[in-house]
Amino acid sequence: MNTTYAYAAQHAQSPLAPFEIQRRPLRDHDVQMDVLFCGVCHSDLHQIRNEWHNSLYPVVPGHEIVGKVTAVGPAVTRYKVGDRVGVGCMVDSCRTCASCAEGLEQYCETGFVATYNGVDRESGDVTFGGYSTDLVVDESFVLRVPENLEPAGVAPLLCAGITTYSPLRQWGAGPGKKVGIVGLGGLGHMGVKLARAMGAHVVLFTTSPSKIEDAKRLGAHEVVISKNADEMQAQTNSFDFILNTVAAQHDLNPFLNLLRRDGTMTLVGAPEHDHPSPQVFNLIFKRRRLAGSLIGGIAETQDMLDFCSKHGITSDIELIPMQKINEAYERMLKSDVKYRFVIDMASLKP
Incomplete structure (x- = not known):
């Protein structure tokens, strides 16, 4: 001993x-x-x-x-x-x-x-x-x-690295794919770096305009302020994959709306309390998927x-x-x- x-x-x-x-x-x-x-x-x-x-x-x-x-x-x-x-x-x-x-x-x-x-x-x-x-x-x-x-x-x-790498690999992030990363914290900043290195077109979603410059430095091609309805609307039905890293309870529907048909949003943030249940029709009408991933x-x-x-x-x-x-x-x-x-x-x- x-x-x-x-x-x-x-x-x-x-x-x-x-x-x-x-x-x-x-x-x-x-x-x-x-x-x-x-x-x-x-x-x-x-x-x-x-x-x-x-x-x-x-x-x-x-x-x-x-x-x-x-x-x-x-x-x-x-x-x-x-x-x-x-x-x-x-x-x-x-x-x-x-x-x-x-x-x-x-x-x-x-x-x-x-x-x-x-x-x-x-x-x-x-x-x-x-x-x-x-x-x-x-x-x-x-x-x-x-x-x-x-x-x-x-x-x-x-x-933080493997928690974001694993779902990006599992859902095929790479050239020709549009990938969203929700949140720019410990997990999110790794998601941006890794998705960019994999060759995807990377869009960072944040509630903080102050993070725009840093997100682009880390590798994001675009930054969307998720509280801005017009910016969110402009991205509707366009994402192959969204990696949601936010560890606080929040509404998932605005992000599900951004997935194209057969797109997937995967949750890796672990909130103290569950997110509100998403609207079923958001999933049904575009054959969208809501998933989770663990390290x-x-x-x-x-x-x-x-x-x-x-x-x-x-x-x-x-x-x-x-x-x-x-x-x-x-x-x-x-x-x-x-x-x-x-x-x-x-x-x-x-």
């Missing part, structure tokens, strides 16, 4: 504070890593405040993790000490169900083991995440981080990292010390970050 320095929430009303945990001894296929950077996801805030009603306290958040291998178990074949690696939202799954067999561990039929706030299948212990100085994970759920990408900017790719499997996440390596894509980040995390959460709620906080874990080491 080795002592790990971390930050944890002890209950739904408590701020994150220093906490010590014991990482498990290395199993045969385990990789131990020194955590260098950890992204701050809105899910972290949902979990520490128990807004999804499934939190297991104490909660050590963090599932956008980049680190360096410091030790490996005796049966590890994929990694060696010194390798730059990453861990995303999962650290295990059943590995035998139909979804796992297809490389879709995120849809494991018995439920994947989350990087934090999950339950270890072997020991029964609650998992603790990347707001910590080191991590121990089975090699099958460890990813290789490209050496040509700046590691702090890679960290959010392990959640990606391990193989697809590696594909995403390799794609980002090829195209030089990382997240736009603001680097913070661990001691500023509670302040960062308050700023995140005000959308006062462009576009993802990343914790420099060196700030937590004694």
